[in-house]
Every structure is written in C-alpha cells, then in structure tokens.
Amino acid sequence: MSDPSRLDLLRFLERVQLQQLDQTRRWIAAEEERATAARRTPPPVPDWVIAYQRSGTGPVAEGVHVGGCGMAAGRTEAVTREQALRALTVDAVPACPYCRPDSELGVLES
Known part of the structure; x- marks a missing residue:
C-alpha cells in the first residue's frame, strides 16, 4: 500500500473544509432565525x-x-x-x- 499523493491529501482537505463550511452555514441560518424571532413584535396589549x-x-x-x-x-x-x-x-x-x-x-x- 502506497502513501497518499499530495493531490489525494488536498482533496481530502477540501472535503473536510466543505463539511465545516456546511456546518457553519447551518449555524448561521439557525442564528438568523433566532434573531428574526427576537425582532418580531409582541402581541398587542388587550384592552x-x-x-x-x-x-x-x-x-x-x-x-x-x-x-x-x-x-x-x-x-x-x-x-x-x-x-x-x-x-x-x-x-x-x-x-x-x-x-x-x-x-x-x-x-x-x-
């Protein structure tokens, strides 16, 4: 079994970084949703x-x-x-x- 080539290692690194980017985007989307929910106006005060x-x-x-x-x-x-x-x-x-x-x-x- 041979050692992975430099190109194989770079492709592996790319896959890991894409997974991390996807996770970061999910965190951003969740945080945006929380911020939007916090900005919603409260219900009107009843009479x-x-x-x-x-x-x-x-x-x-x-x-x-x-x-x-x-x-x-x-x-x-x-x-x-x-x-x-x-x-x-x-x-x-x-x-x-x-x-x-x-x-x-x-x-x-x-």
Missing part, C-alpha cells in the same frame, strides 16, 4: 384583562384591569369590553383601584 388567583377550588377572579396595568399580577386573561362589564356589574369582580377600569367602562360604583 381589558381579568386577573385570577389560585384557590383550593380553582382560579378565582380577583380583579378587572385595563390592559397593560402593572398591578394585574398572576394569571391574566384578555377579555372583551362586554366581558369586562359583566365581570364588574354581574359577577361583582372588583375593579383595580389603580387603573380604574370601571371609570374607563363608564360603570359608576355605588
């Missing part, structure tokens, strides 16, 4: 949310908030204007004293 707290029987509505209120802690659910009105008037869910959704919705407290 109204209801914050829930956990209890032994399940989640309990603890307050209605204007969307984006920093006091809406824990699990929140985006709701429509009608759902927010119902929560305040029929279900007696309290309004947040900071963002005052009852004022925004035109509900007067008694």
